[in-house]
Amino acid sequence: MVTVIIPAAGQGKRMMRGGNKVFLPLVDMPVLLHSVLTFSACSEVDNLVIVVAPDEVDQVQKMLCNLIGIKPWKVVAGGRERQHSIANAIKVVPNTTKTILVHDGARPLITEECITNVIQASVVHKAAVVAVAVKNTIKTVDEDGWVTGTLERHKLWSVQTPQGFDARLLRKAYEQAEQDNFVGTDDASLVERLGVRVKIVCGCYDNLKVTTPEDLTIAEALLKERKSILDSKGCDNNEMMRVGMGYDVHKLVENRKLILGGVEVPYELGLDGHSDADVLLHAIKDALLGAAALGDIGRHFPDTDMQYKGVSSLFLLKRVGEIIAEHGYLVHNLDATIVAQRPKVAMYIPEMNCNIAAALGLKIGQINVKATTTEGLGFAGKGEGIAAYAVASILQV
Ligand SMILES: Nc1ccn([C@@H]2O[C@H](COP(=O)(O)OP(=O)(O)OP(=O)(O)O)[C@@H](O)[C@H]2O)c(=O)n1
Numbered sequence: 001m002v003t004v005i006i007p008a009a010g011q012g013k014r015m016m017r018g019g020n021k022v023f024l025p026l027v028d029m030p031v032l033l034h035s036v037l038t039f040s041a042c043s044e045v046d047n048l049v050i051v052v053a054p055d056e057v058d059q060v061q062k063m064l065c066n067l068i069g070i071k072p073w074k075v076v077a078g079g080r081e082r083q084h085s086i087a088n089a090i091k092v093v094p095n096t097t098k099t100i101l102v103h104d105g106a107r108p109l110i111t112e113e114c115i116t117n118v119i120q121a122s123v124v125h126k127a128a129v130v131a132v133a134v135k136n137t138i139k140t141v142d143e144d145g146w147v148t149g150t151l152e153r154h155k156l157w158s159v160q161t162p163q164g165f166d167a168r169l170l171r172k173a174y175e176q177a178e179q180d181n182f183v184g185t186d187d188a189s190l191v192e193r194l195g196v197r198v199k200i201v202c203g204c205y206d207n208l209k210v211t212t213p214e215d216l217t218i219a220e221a222l223l224k225e226r227k228s229i230l231d232s233k234g235c236d237n238n239e240m241m242r243v244g245m246g247y248d249v250h251k252l253v254e255n256r257k258l259i260l261g262g263v264e265v266p267y268e269l270g271l272d273g274h275s276d277a278d279v280l281l282h283a284i285k286d287a288l289l290g291a292a293a294l295g296d297i298g299r300h301f302p303d304t305d306m307q308y309k310g311v312s313s314l315f316l317l318k319r320v321g322e323i324i325a326e327h328g329y330l331v332h333n334l335d336a337t338i339v340a341q342r343p344k345v346a347m348y349i350p351e352m353n354c355n356i357a358a359a360l361g362l363k364i365g366q367i368n369v370k371a372t373t374t375e376g377l378g379f380a381g382k383g384e385g386i387a388a389y390a391v392a393s394i395l396q397v
């Protein structure tokens with residue numbers, strides 16, 4: 001379960017509008033609602049905790065009650081600093097939550113794709129933050145305005161939110177910070193103090209924090225531009241989009257590794273085949289080649305050819321991506337289902353998504369691997385084999 005904490009209990013001093021900036025209008029709604037709605041629309045997110053100043057709680061509860069179809073939410077009262085506000089929110093996060101994301105209510109330009117990337121990375125690495133490489137040279141300066149040093153820019157990243165964490169780890173980091181009286185400017189710094197490594201997820205420069213008056217003007221312009229790009233792309237994409245499907249089955253046998261989506265899944269049996277028999281990647285490759293009307297994997301990598309004996313399907317997926325690109329197509333999205341009674345594979349899916357994304361140069365949000373049993377029916381249900389279905393859409397470029 002994924003819970004998102006949205007701190008929005010600041011005073012907006014640098015905005016100089018005499019109140020909390022998250023209630024200022026931005027295009028068609030208050031700043032705060034942009035991120036609330038984007039997180040709520042994200043399929044990986046289960047519930048939200050929104051933190052506002054104690055005297056704003058009622059107003060925000062009423063505002064959210066008016067929204068139709070929004071994910072379950074709670075509104076809690078914040079504290080003196082951002083960190084105290086988040087500490088209050090952590091107390092009401094359900095115990096069943098495995099991953100907690102924290103996102104500033106003042107960052108309205110967050111996208112579903114970025115949220116998905118942070119969730120996937122925090123599942124794999126336990127702590128992940130979205131960040132962009134610094135563009136300007138950064139200097140340290142003393143109190144009298146004299147430069148004291150120039151930092152090495154290639155090592156500097158400007159960190160944003162969302163920041164995603166294993167729930168137990170974040171709770172521990174917040175408890176420790178409170179004990180030590182430590183106040184940081186972001187959540188990851190609290191986790192770093194425990195000696196835990198934090199993974200960077202590449203983000204976008206437009207995920208700005210509305211902090212000073214000109215940020216509101218920039219955010220407004222970016223949101224309007226996004227909307228006009230979406231409006232104009234709508235019909236073009238429909239014209240250029242092609243769809244393909246793939247299906248594959250392999251037999252489960254002894255003395256073989258079970259490789260699915262490039263991940264070695266611990267099991268007493270493995271899939272039999274000429275290559276590594278990665279049934280999921282075979283279905284995905286067939287779907288991609290099908291979408292481009294380029295036949296199937298048997299045509300491109302025949303199992304009579306010894307160079308493909310035992311070959312990594314991940315390697316061949318990369319090759320299929322190149323073939324697709326050589327024919328003038330871009331992969332738009334992939335959806336796939338593994339059909340297996342046993343073993344349970346759900347916990348390996350984030351790693352499979354990462355492997356597929358890396359092989360095809362895609363973002364995690366473009367890939368969706370899932371798994372099902374057949375309730376004991378058929379060859380998959382009897383544990384004799386594993387099947388996989390995949391659908392791919394590609395765009396002509
Ligand atoms: N005690 C606080 C302070 C900040 N925040 C939230 O943390 C995010 C990032 O903080 P910032 O941009 O600094 O917001 P403000 O504190 O409102 O701004 P300022 O420092 O200019 O007053 C914002 O969404 C803000 O509402 C919070 O929940 N509780």
Ligand SMILES: C[C@](O)(CO)[C@H](O)COP(=O)(O)O
Nearest residue numbers: 082104159160161185186209
């Ligand atoms: C968490 C944060 O948005 C990362 O860039 C930032 O540190 C918040 O800082 P602020 O002082 O609350 O603006």
